[in-house]
Amino acid sequence: MINPRVDRATPVIVQGISGRAGRLHSRLMREYGTNIVGGVSPKMEAREVNGIPLFPDCRSAVEATGATASVALVGAMQLLGAISEAVAAGIRHIVTPTEGAPVHDALKARHLVREAGAVWIGASTPGMAVPGEAKLGFLPDDSLKPGTLGIMSKSGTLSYEAGYRLVRKGIGQSVWVGVGGDPVKGTRFADLVPFFAADGRTAALLIIGEIGGHEEEDFAAALTAHRFEKPVFALIAGRTAPEGIAMGHAGALTHGSHGTFESKRAALAAAGVPVFSSLGEMVEGVCGRLR
Amino acid sequence: MYLLEHDAKELLARHGIPIPAGCLVESVSALDRAALPAGPWVVKGQVALGGRGKAGLVRKADSIEQVAAYVKSILGTPIRGRHAGAVRIEQNAGPAEEAYIGLLLDAAAGAVRVIMSEHGGVDIEALPREALLTATAPAEIQALCSCVRRLAASVTIARRAALLDAGERLARVFLEREALLIEINPLFVRADGTWIAGDAKVVTDDNALPRQPAVRALLQSRAAAYPETALKLEHGFDYVVVDPAGEIGLLTTGAGLSMMLIDELRAAGLRPYNFLDIRTGGLRGEITRLVNVLDWIAKGERVRVLLVNIFAGITDLGEFSQLLVSALRKTPQFRLPVVARLVGNGLPAAREVLVKAGIGLHTELDEALADVQRHLAARAHIVGGPR
Numbered sequence: 001m002i003n004p005r006v007d008r009a010t011p012v013i014v015q016g017i018s019g020r021a022g023r024l025h026s027r028l029m030r031e032y033g034t035n036i037v038g039g040v041s042p043k044m045e046a047r048e049v050n051g052i053p054l055f056p057d058c059r060s061a062v063e064a065t066g067a068t069a070s071v072a073l074v075g076a077m078q079l080l081g082a083i084s085e086a087v088a089a090g091i092r093h094i095v096t097p098t099e100g101a102p103v104h105d106a107l108k109a110r111h112l113v114r115e116a117g118a119v120w121i122g123a124s125t126p127g128m129a130v131p132g133e134a135k136l137g138f139l140p141d142d143s144l145k146p147g148t149l150g151i152m153s154k155s156g157t158l159s160y161e162a163g164y165r166l167v168r169k170g171i172g173q174s175v176w177v178g179v180g181g182d183p184v185k186g187t188r189f190a191d192l193v194p195f196f197a198a199d200g201r202t203a204a205l206l207i208i209g210e211i212g213g214h215e216e217e218d219f220a221a222a223l224t225a226h227r228f229e230k231p232v233f234a235l236i237a238g239r240t241a242p243e244g245i246a247m248g249h250a251g252a253l254t255h256g257s258h259g260t261f262e263s264k265r266a267a268l269a270a271a272g273v274p275v276f277s278s279l280g281e282m283v284e285g286v287c288g289r290l291r
Numbered sequence: 292m293y294l295l296e297h298d299a300k301e302l303l304a305r306h307g308i309p310i311p312a313g314c315l316v317e318s319v320s321a322l323d324r325a326a327l328p329a330g331p332w333v334v335k336g337q338v339a340l341g342g343r344g345k346a347g348l349v350r351k352a353d354s355i356e357q358v359a360a361y362v363k364s365i366l367g368t369p370i371r372g373r374h375a376g377a378v379r380i381e382q383n384a385g386p387a388e389e390a391y392i393g394l395l396l397d398a399a400a401g402a403v404r405v406i407m408s409e410h411g412g413v414d415i416e417a418l419p420r421e422a423l424l425t426a427t428a429p430a431e432i433q434a435l436c437s438c439v440r441r442l443a444a445s446v447t448i449a450r451r452a453a454l455l456d457a458g459e460r461l462a463r464v465f466l467e468r469e470a471l472l473i474e475i476n477p478l479f480v481r482a483d484g485t486w487i488a489g490d491a492k493v494v495t496d497d498n499a500l501p502r503q504p505a506v507r508a509l510l511q512s513r514a515a516a517y518p519e520t521a522l523k524l525e526h527g528f529d530y531v532v533v534d535p536a537g538e539i540g541l542l543t544t545g546a547g548l549s550m551m552l553i554d555e556l557r558a559a560g561l562r563p564y565n566f567l568d569i570r571t572g573g574l575r576g577e578i579t580r581l582v583n584v585l586d587w588i589a590k591g592e593r594v595r596v597l598l599v600n601i602f603a604g605i606t607d608l609g610e611f612s613q614l615l616v617s618a619l620r621k622t623p624q625f626r627l628p629v630v631a632r633l634v635g636n637g638l639p640a641a642r643e644v645l646v647k648a649g650i651g652l653h654t655e656l657d658e659a660l661a662d663v664q665r666h667l668a669a670r671a672h673i674v675g676g677p678r
Binding site: 278 | 292293339340371372373396398399401402403429430466469471496497498499501502519520529531533544545546547548549550551553554555557558566568572602603605634635656657
């Protein structure tokens with residue numbers, strides 16, 4: 001079972017910490033409560049960033065700090081190398097916000113992560129969080145609050161908006177995983193069905209999907225196969241998007257009847273999942289059921 | 292990027308895939324008899340949509356007059372709201388037996404799926420499951436070729452050699468060009484066992500463009516046929532005109548939220564003009580992206596209001612608002628009212644900047660939408676005035 005849960009004790013390193021994003025987000029993650037124990041910076045132009053000790057590679061960082069998780073803030077063409085290095089160093093949980101990674105690199109990365117039995121979340125994701133414990137990535141604090149709703153999302157901004165509106169109605173999250181908008185990724189909606197089914201701190205599940213691919217359809221099939229009994233809600237973007245054009249995310253592309261809103265709505269409805277077509281309806285639907 | 296058939300075939304031909312001789316024609320007046328292959332011909336509308344045959348965009352022609360007539364009718368026929376920008380005129384490769392072969396990314400398996408069938412020429416979805424041979428393999432040449440051989444072993448002897456050869460060649464193209472999908476349907480198998488691609492569908496990975504010079508060159512030479520991908524390659528973000536007659540310009544960030552906003556506007560009976568994922572994190576204190584976007588939106592003839600919707604976890608909204616106001620000053624051709632809805636860090640500073648510039652600021656999306664509707668209603672009464 002893929003278990004994405006982390007807590008305030010989980011020791012985390014940041015790969016690419018000396019870049020612009022690395023400096024900013026290592027500080028923000030630590031301010032949130034994440035146990036950032038080190039950073040990887042191959043050039044080693046300094047000994048620390050924001051008081052976080054730097055290491056030239058993952059292996060030395062893991063040996064010195066005992067880190068088990070990593071957030072890799074690296075460029076698209078460096079992603080495969082970063083994942084490969086982290087897994088080889090013994091990292092068990094890797095989160096990669098990187099946008100624009102080549103799909104064939106993602107295929108290779110997924111293969112080696114699975115071989116190692118590690119957890120990879122991403123790419124093209126704001127990351128994940130266990131509110132009140134730790135966040136790996138940059139989900140906005142305004143949208144996070146400890147609670148019992150599990151969230152999985154392909155889209156960053158749409159999930160920020162959804163989380164923000166639900167938080168203002170008093171509904172917080174147990175575990176929030178941005179699975180990301182790429183077609184090939186480390187963790188898909190369906191992969192986390194067993195985890196959310198077994199997780200005692202999750203009472204219900206919200207998935208935020210979008211057109212393209214089969215991920216929502218596969219998720220619906222997994223719910224049925226696992227006899228998932230908790231309430232599940234879905235919000236899907238792109239109902240009116242034009243065919244054959246990628247809408248921002250590389251994966252958000254329909255052709256013919258493939259990847260369409262209707263295909264996803266029908267599969268989810270057959271698994272007993274209501275699909276909302278606006279944020280307002282989603283908030284009403286979730287609140288009506290959970291409060 | 293979903294390649295048009297013509298580009299897909301020319302790309303495949305460079306990798307040794309046999310295709311019928313053909314040429315691309317963008318208008319009736321550009322039709323040059325000397326450039327045509329020998330007849331009889333098939334005239335095929337070039338639009339990145341399935342179901343072209345049913346829509347009348349694929350026609351067989353025996354005479355040059357017929358070719359000209361079909362070029363004219365195909366270029367003038369809309370399919371699901373879109374137009375073919377060109378036609379491919381090629382030598383009719385039939386009659387021959389029709390088979391099917393496809394290689395595609397199987398995202399769930401994290402592998403490449405190979406699909407083969409002795410029967411082709413129809414929508415593969417319409418074939419019974421037992422007519423399809425399929426298996427997955429890792430994205431690696433030996434594994435893929437051995438998968439192709441395994442599947443081909445079950446194919447009837449008359450078509451086995453053709454499907455085996457096609458599969459092995461396509462496996463190489465798939466990996467070398469980092470494709471997401473390659474499909475040949477129909478794959479014509481002649482009586483002597485040789486084969487040729489009747490139709491071809493290729494989807495390439497935009498993210499691999501930086502290291503795929505051949506695909507990049509194709510895109511650059513045919514930028515008008517792929518405006519969205521060309522724009523992303525040049526500017527680093529996504530912008531799509533979703534409704535040329537749209538009335539609401541959108542300045543938004545985030546693919547999912549931008550798509551959802553378009554869905555919601557349409558559900559409310561409104562007409563958004565564009566999709567945009569500007570990526571506020573990529574602005575880096577520069578107004579270039581904003582100036583470009585304002586300029587493009589100003590070209591929408593019926594756009595009457597700009598809605599800015601930024602939900603940014605990290606972006607400093609004060610800085611963003613400064614950039615927006617500077618960008619508006621730099622684009623005097625942009626004279627539309629602006630409604631802004633911002634959530635995130637630095638809201639008080641943003642409010643000060645925007646109010647000074649006369650821009651209404653909201654923190655609730657519903658309020659911003661009501662404001663947009665007020666602007667649309669008010670401007671509907673202005674006839675002949677400046678937009």
